[in-house]
Amino acid sequence: MVTQQLERRGIRDQRVLQVMATTPRELFVPGVPTSLAYDDRALPIDAGQTISQPYMVARMTELLQVEPGDRILEIGTGSGYQAAVLARLGAKVTSIERLPDLAEAARERLRELGIEGVDVRVGDGSTGEPEGAPWDGIVVTAGAPSIPDALREQLAVGARLVIPVGPRYQQDLVVVERHGPADWREWSDGAVIFVPLVGEGGWSEPDPREP
Ligand code: SAH
Numbered sequence: 397m398v399t400q401q402l403e404r405r406g407i408r409d410q411r412v413l414q415v416m417a418t419t420p421r422e423l424f425v426p427g428v429p430t431s432l433a434y435d436d437r438a439l440p441i442d443a444g445q446t447i448s449q450p451y452m453v454a455r456m457t458e459l460l461q462v463e464p465g466d467r468i469l470e471i472g473t474g475s476g477y478q479a480a481v482l483a484r485l486g487a488k489v490t491s492i493e494r495l496p497d498l499a500e501a502a503r504e505r506l507r508e509l510g511i512e513g514v515d516v517r518v519g520d521g522s523t524g525e526p527e528g529a530p531w532d533g534i535v536v537t538a539g540a541p542s543i544p545d546a547l548r549e550q551l552a553v554g555a556r557l558v559i560p561v562g563p564r565y566q567q568d569l570v571v572v573e574r575h576g577p578a579d580w581r582e583w584s585d586g587a588v589i590f591v592p593l594v595g596e597g598g599w600s601e602p603d604p605r606e607p
Contacts, residue, residue: 397421397434402454409458415484416454421447423505424475443495444606445591447475448537452588456535459558459571459585462487466532469550471521472593476502476514478537483513490514490528492521494594522597524550531555539567539590544597548572548580560590564599 398417407413422433425447432439438446456478462468464486470479473493479502482489491514493499499518506514522544524534529550536547536559547557551574560567568584575581592599
C-alpha cells in the first residue's frame with residue numbers, strides 16, 4: 397500500500413508513510429476481507445459512511461503538517477482510522493462524529509489497539525469545537541458546501557484547515573492557512589469525493605443513501 401499507492405502518487409512525508417505502514421487498516425473496516433482492506437479505494441463502514449482511500453488519508457495528513465504535541469480537531473471520526481494516524485504522529489486529537497454508533501465503535505477500536513490521545517465526541521462538528529480553539533490543525537473528512545467561517549476562526553495563526561468543499565458528490569480539497577488574525581490564504585489540492593458534512597455549517601440533509 398505504501399509503495400504502490402502512497403509513494404507512487406507523491407506522498408513524501410516519511411513520518412506519514414511510516415505511520416500508515418504500521419497502522420492496520422483492516423481492523424478499521426470490519427467485514428471487509430483483509431485482501432481488500434489495503435486497496436486503493438474508499439470502503440464502506442457502517443451507517444452508509446466510508447473510510448477514505450489510503451492516499452486521501454495520507455495526503456490530508458501530510459497537508460496538515462502535524463508536529464508531535466499539536467492539538468488537532470478532526471470532524472467526521474467514521475472508523476477512527478484518520479484519527480489513529482494523527483495520534484500516532486504524536487498529535488492530541490479531538491474527533492467529532494455525528495452518528496453515536498460510529499463514535500462508540502471507533503472509541504472501542506482505538507482502545508483495543510492501544511492508541512491513546514484521541515478524544516471521540518458525539519455531535520455536530522460542522523461549526524468546530526470552540527472550547528478547544530485555537531487548534532493547531534483542523535481536518536474535515538466529509539464534504540462541505542462552503543468553508544464554515546467558524547472553522548477559520550478556530551485556527552491558530554500558522555495552522556491549517558483541510559476540508560473538501562463543493563457540491564454533494566464532487567469537491568475540491570481546500571487548504572486554508574491562517575497567516576494572521578484576519579489573514580487566511582487558501583488553495584485547492586485537487587478534486588475529491590467525500591460523503592456529505594451534515595449539520596449547521598454543512599448540508600441540512602444527509603445523503604439519501606444513508607440508512
Ligand atoms: N475520517 C473517517 C472517515 C469519515 S467518513 C475515517 O478515517 O474512517 C465521514 C464521517 O463524517 C461520517 O462518519 C459521518 O457520519 C461524519 N459526519 C458527517 N457530518 C458530520 C458533522 N456535522 N459532524 C461530525 N461528523 C459528521
